[in-house]
Amino acid sequence: MMVLGIDGGGTSCRAALATARGEIIGRAKVGPANIRTDLAGARDSIMAAVGQAFANAGEDPALLSHTPIVLGLAGANVGSYAAELRKLLPFRQCRIESDALIALEGAIGAGDGAIGILGTGSIYLARQSNQTRYLGGWGFLVGDQGSGARIGRDLIEHTLLAYDGIAPRTPVIEAVLAAHHGDPQAIVEFTKSAQPRDFGSFAPLVFEHAGIGDITADRIVRRAVAAVEASLDALRLADSVPYCLLGGLATLIGPRLSPRHRARLVPPLQDALGGAVAMASRLFGHELALADGKQGLIQP
Structure with a gap:
């Protein structure tokens, strides 16, 4: 059978x-x-x-x-x-x-454990004592912190702030402006029809620049990592319960978690x-x- x-x-x-x-x-x-x-x-x-x-x-x-x-x-x-x-x-x-x-x-x-799925969106699921709990997954406009789409949205926001002189114009900002011919109106037009995956396409650029010390990219990545840690904490798992990060951003965010979180990560x-x-x-x-x-x- x-x-x-x-x-x-x-x-x-x-x-x-x-x-x-x-x-x-x-x-x-x-x-x-x-x-x-x-x-x-x-x-x-x-x-x-x-x-x-x-x-x-x-x-x-x-x-x-x-x-x-x-x-x-x-x-x-x-x-x-x-x-x-x-x-x-x-x-x-x-x-x-x-x-x-x-x-x-x-x-x-089949036992106790939790996952955080970090892709274009983000969602968490935990199972403990035969009870399951979902957390997040509300979409990047109002949630999905730590996701590719949210990281991309944050980069677009920082780009417009930098154009207006409110935030610094760092290399990652210049890269976004160059891709839109230096025209903030083109960026706004992009956001009108862009899907979550379109915002998420900026995530690799953010991590690339964070790795070489760009302060804007580093700030966005730190915010994403903090959001992932806050979500894992909110699952309220017993100390012995492991968790696993999945999705395209798992290998980028996982190593940036604090030692207490990394110690509980297990490979799928x-x-x-x-x-x-x-x-x-x-x-x-x-x-x-x-x-x-x-x-x-x-x-x-």
Whole structure:
């Protein structure tokens, strides 16, 4: 018997087919599976990824609907999207969770622990004494401190302050102004249509300049690091509970944390897709093993 894991979001949908013990035997990756903006499209991507995973494993697709599945999807913890998707899927045993929860399972395992996902946005998730808690994830206009989008937004703000003579014009500021031909109106026009990922594209520039002593970049990075530490503190974890930083900024912010925070950081055990498979194996594997045992008992 087998299990399925799905890691789906606005960029891609990844699937893995595994044995009941969690050993992956087939993988696939297709287009986006955004259940908030395109429920039908998300369903199509999920089914396409699952079908390809079965094909890559050389398994009979007729077994697809009988295979238990855990889907970790962006937006699954908001509104009724998960319930609506469940009606569109053929799986007899199906668990739909947030993408953050499968990331936690992948990084930490089934025990106590926490993750901070630091990418274009930022969100935290902790599990302690079988209780889970989300923190953050409100979007960079009002939250997502420590994220790429927020770092980029802060850089744009400092650039306009520097243009007006309120803040110093350091090299990182000059780089942003040069990219917009020295025209603050062009910067303002950029902000009118820019998406979070567009603001986040400035984050590498900020870290690059912080590394060579730019005082503006250093101030922005220090603010981001302080925000991450404040969020980790707000999770109120027991001293023995580890946490893990994930996402594109994890390797940039992690080394800048204070010693007391760095001491509790652990490397992720596996990625979010591995977490979905591990959760499926944990939730359904024992049941599948029992079913296999019963079938073996009645064999001639």
